[in-house]
Amino acid sequence: MSVNVAMMLAKQSKKAPRAIAEDIQGAMQSDALIEKIDIAGPGFLNFTFAPTFWQATVGVVQEAGEAYGSSDMGKGTKVQVEYVSANPTGPLHIGHGRGTALGDSLTRILEKAGYDLSRPNITSTTPVVRC
Structure with a gap:
């Protein structure tokens, strides 16, 4: 998964996007569900999930059945x-x-x-x- 959140937060936090990306990388490095986090270019974060993440996700999907992915975000709009x-x-x-x-x-x-x-x-x- 790739995200640009560091670049989105740069102006608000008055920090360079790459520095923000490094902070996020350091804070999330110990998460067992993440295998690695790479920083690319000006501050893109590229996450590689650990096999345990995908294995756990299969169980969640099976348990939820047809309801998997549903939400009430639209609330009948x-x-x-x-x-x-x-x-x-x-x-x-x-x-x-x-x-x-x-x-x-x-x-x-x-x-x-x-x-x-x-x-x-x-x-x-x-x-x-x-x-």
Whole structure:
């Protein structure tokens, strides 16, 4: 996993991003679930998780079953995601497949987060989200 949190905190903390990254690296180095933390460029942190992290995650996923990844972040907030549905009477192109896959994935994620979704059919190949 790669994060840029050190660069995001630089202005607020009045420290160089790399120095912040080094502080985070030092504070998290002893975490048994992290195998290593590398600092790249101006302050990106690259985390490599230990095998024990992944092994524990499998158990959590199995225990949660279909509920894994669900949240109430959206709390029933209405969201409309418009994305393409292929018209079987017209020519298809790669954009139809991309738009459909992206739109369907986005709606499934939003539903899992508790949003109240509507999906009108449109002809655009780029998903549009309206809240």
